[in-house]
Amino acid sequence: MAESSAVLPRVVLVTGASTFLGGYLVARLAANPQIERVLAVDSRVPRKDLLRRMGRAEFLRLDIRRPTIAKALVSYEVDTVVHAATSIADTAPHSAAIKEFNVVGAMQVCAACQRTPSVKRLVLRSTGMVYGSSAHDPSHFSEETRARREPKRGYGRDLLDVEGYVRGLGRRRPDIDITIVRPQAMLGPRITTRMGSYLSAPVVPTVIGYQPRLQFLHEEDALAAMEHVTLAGKPGTFNLSGEGVVTLSQAIRRVGHVELPVPSGLLAPIAGVFQDLRSAKLRSSQTEFLTYGRVLDTTRMRTELGFVPRYTTMETLDDFVKRSGVTPVIGTDVWRALEQRVVSAAHQLQ
Known part of the structure; x- marks a missing residue:
């Protein structure tokens, strides 16, 4: 792999411009007068x-799966490509169509970069889900640690394949x-993520007998990190997370909601009971994460990449509670109604 030239990019193309991470990254880069041109690419407007925030950036309505x-x-x-289209993982439930977009899109982007002599830098927004x-699992995953049980499906599997192409x-x-x-899992007052939706439910189902350890990355730190790697041109693989660890039970109490321990097989169905109350639609990979947790070693982020998040894991959680509109109190009448729905759902599953 090439050594970093430490030269600022001249023309930057960012995929996934309609997503939170891609769009606001475009806005940050467009505000930098040292960058000659910023191109925002997405199949959706x-x-x-968000378009107003992008300022002088040029929007190109393109499907990255096409030549x-x-x-x-x-x-x-273009000399610098930032493939941030994978940030669709923040909100959308995984499907065959999403897998095609992630995998085929990455193949096309890589093929296009290979054939374009001017391209000298590629930044990929992957995910901590590749560790499964x-x-x-070890207490901390370093960038060299292989997953003890590689994801077989979902976003983790997609991004493992995408990383291979890159x-x-x-x-x-x-x-x-x-x-x-x-x-790591991102939280913030503006970004919508499945973890944010899960914690926003007034009654949060958890797996009986397990206390998963979690980390969070603030939305502003995620954007700052993406901007940092785009400008720095530092090659390598880097975990991103706020400092510190919190257990799931601690996070739920911090939000001010009620924890509902259930058997592991009922976690996803019970979460579905609260769907209209902003709980996430859980899939198998998410159920595993909420059972065993995941903690990343961020030494390389701080020492080699030279990036230090502004928010710790706990501060990220506190800011999410303070500014995202989460209601920390559940009324008695609401609790009784939810309890009845849980009992009814459990009987139907027997």
């Missing part, structure tokens, strides 16, 4: 308020700096 992405790289002589979650590009084009970032 961003919200009007047109290669034409854009060549036409604008199991009872055999590393393959690095071998074929050793002159391109490859940077992969793996953020």
